[in-house]
Amino acid sequence: MTSPSCNKNKQSQNEWRLFPRELAPQIAIYSIARLRLTRDVLAMNYFESFKLDEIYPLKDYKVSEAEILEFANKYDPQSYHTDPIAAAESPFGSLIASGWHTAAIFMRMQCDSFLNQSHCLGSPGIDRLRWIAPVRPGDSLHGENKIIQLRQSKSKPDRGIVQSGVSIYNQSNELVMTLETTAFFLRRPQ
Known part of the structure; x- marks a missing residue:
């Protein structure tokens, strides 16, 4: 009991x-x-993970006619981006992607390749953006992001600044776009 x-x-x-x-x-x-x-x-990548002259390959991206039309109709409605018939009569000879669409595709490639696996805190902007050759429906884009400058932030010691030179190519290895990016990354905790 x-x-x-x-x-x-x-x-x-x-x-x-x-x-x-x-x-x-x-x-x-x-x-x-x-x-x-x-x-x-x-x-995940911290500021200290990056090395000067290191090259990050960017994941491939296949561009479709449907997305070219959708982006252009919404954001850049020039006829050589929105109308395949009018584009055939243009100096480009066929439909081409807006340069801004190509820049947005680059951002997606960079996120899928390494940014989403890093402690990135955003960017103050890009420099020297150049559209070298048109991007067409069916193009498969690839590229690389080369680290060209690393420096610690003077005003915010918990982060560093990474500058990169970016080159984007089509499936024929023809250069289609270049730009330089600047981004902030957290420093590794001590």
Whole structure:
């Protein structure tokens, strides 16, 4: 026979349990996922991860006629971007992507290649943007991002400034766009 004080002790242990026992497997899975996320975040690129003259290849991107038309109709409605028939009569001879669309595609390529795996804090802008050759429907773009300058921020010691020279090519390795970017990255915690 159990004494009343023993039953009271068991009840008190149950009251102090942080979660119902049946939730233990879900909580364990959640805890493991949080640990993996923490590990992945720690592995992301900080300012110190970049080296001068290092080249980051950019993931390929296939450009479709539908997206050229959609972007141009919304943001750059010039006939050689929006009307295949009128574009055929233009100096370009066929439909071409807006240069701004090409710049937006570059941003997607850069995010997919390394920015989304880094502690990037944004950018104050780009310099020396040049559209060298037109981008056409069906083109497969690839490129590289070369680190051309690294410096620590004087006003914000928790971050560094990374400048890159970018070259974008089509499937024939014809240069279609160049630009220079500047971006802020967190410094590695001490």
